[in-house]
Amino acid sequence: MQRLSIGLVVHDLHSHGGHSIYSKILADEFARRHDVAVFANRCELQPDARWEYHHVRAWRMSALSTVHSFPLGLRRYATQLGKCQIRHMQGYCGGDPNVVTAHICVTAYLDSLRDVSLRHRLSLQSIAAAEESFYRRYEGHVIAISRKIADELRELYGVTGPISVIPHGVDLARFNDGLRCFNRVELRSQLGIEDDETMALYAGDLTKSHSYLKELSAAAPRVKFVIMTPSRAYHWSSPNVQILPPTSELHLYYAAADAFVFPTTYDSFGMVVLEAMASGLPVFSSDQAGAAELITSGKDGFVMPLNEWVGETAERLNNSMQLREIGSVAKQTAGGHDWSTVVAAVEQIYFEVVKEEPI
DSSP states (O other): OOOOEEEEEOSEESSSSHHHHHHHHHHHHHTTTSEEEEEESEEOOOTTOOSEEEEOOOOOSSHHHHHHHHHHHHGGGHHHHHTOSEEEEESSOOSOOSEEEEOOOHHHHHHHOOSOOHHHHHHHHHHHHHHHHHHHHOOSEEEESSHHHHHHHHHHHOOOSOEEEOOOOBOTTTSSGGGHHHHHHHHHHHHTOOTTSOEEEEESOGGGTHHHHHHHHHHOTTSEEEEEOSOOSSOOOOTTEEEEOOOTTHHHHHHHOSEEEEOOSOBSOOHHHHHHHHTTOOEEEETTBGGGGGOOTTTSSEEEOHHHHHHHHHHHTTOHHHHHHHHHHHHHHHTTOBHHHHHHHHHHHHHHHHHHSOO
């Protein structure tokens, strides 16, 4: 196997979701057989890491300042990056990449927002403009984490070059239904939920889902809803709803739940969907999540347009036998999407890119 020199560029590298954990997994795995350097502003550097870390300066006052200042800081490493056969960026990061993974299309996300402040909208418009300008000039290979993102890049940014769709993976050792028999009773007891009650879990930003979750909790009063979110706004009070802060032990909440609900108005992927499936839960997703592409509705989960989501979900949450049956098939589907599959697919693209580039 050809040994490659790989430069991975990302704003943050850590084990807490999205593009950060994606980059960390690639760095850890590729460093076993390739020469890997990571260029990031923030990095959880472990003592046993086999890759090099280079700190990229960026102004972190806001998402807007980060997006615009990071490329300036990356210029310091232009010569070093230029020597890498693979220069793999996570979205718009500046530099001269030959592989880019698109984790979001900011213009599409912005179009999905309704209840957002003018300041936040203007910030997103500036980020979207920079992102669009980058993609319209970029001629290298794009990895999209869903067909949804691939379609948005072509439609909104005019991307005409090669796009490979490689969905995110899931840590099957951490997210599995084997935890259920050990953690279900104890955690449900802490939450005040009886074993014979249906518990529906949501995890994520309430900005993209609060109105539908609120309607669902009213439409299904006998279901207990547990909502894990970093959002400080959009909370509401209801006897069957508990809104809790994020936790590093989300896998235990999957084990305690009977279903996962995800009425997002926009998610380029939604890693929680795949985590819930791996944990043996039926997922009730809107059709606006990239991860919904992995679901065959009615077989290993449910995917519905938002205007039908509340009614359809409320009805099905009352069928405990169906929830168990769908959850069992969902676990099998998720089993085909472990992170090793993602690493192998990305590595194959690396070899293709190196082969195609002029000597």
